[in-house]
Amino acid sequence: MDKKEYKYLVIEQHKFSTFNDSWTVKFANVDENEAFTKLVALRTLNEDKDKIYYIVNMDYLWTKDNDQETDKDKPLVLTDEIDEDKQQELF
Numbered sequence: 001m002d003k004k005e006y007k008y009l010v011i012e013q014h015k016f017s018t019f020n021d022s023w024t025v026k027f028a029n030v031d032e033n034e035a036f037t038k039l040v041a042l043r044t045l046n047e048d049k050d051k052i053y054y055i056v057n058m059d060y061l062w063t064k065d066n067d068q069e070t071d072k073d074k075p076l077v078l079t080d081e082i083d084e085d086k087q088q089e090l091f
Contacts, residue, residue, distance in 0.1 A: 007058045008035035010042070015050040029058065 010027040027038050035055050042053045 006032060008032060009056045009058055009061075010035055010038050011054045011056055012042070013052045013054065015052070026053070 007029045008031070009025055010030065012024045012026050014022040014024070016022065026042065027035070030038065039053055039055055046053070
């Protein structure tokens, strides 16, 4: 059985007291070992208490294939007319 090789992001959150937090992707598309190595290095070298580092599994992110446009990807347009084929699908 093949074990899927997951890819990860290493993200930095910079907290500010006067306005919204800033988020930055520090590393993308890295494997698990490399992600944890980079996370430990970033946390070890970090002297700013307002910077926090996270690891995110890229499998949990949404992706959209822009090359193929399906009916689901097309914008919804309201009209008074309904195709007979579409009407049959509704019932």
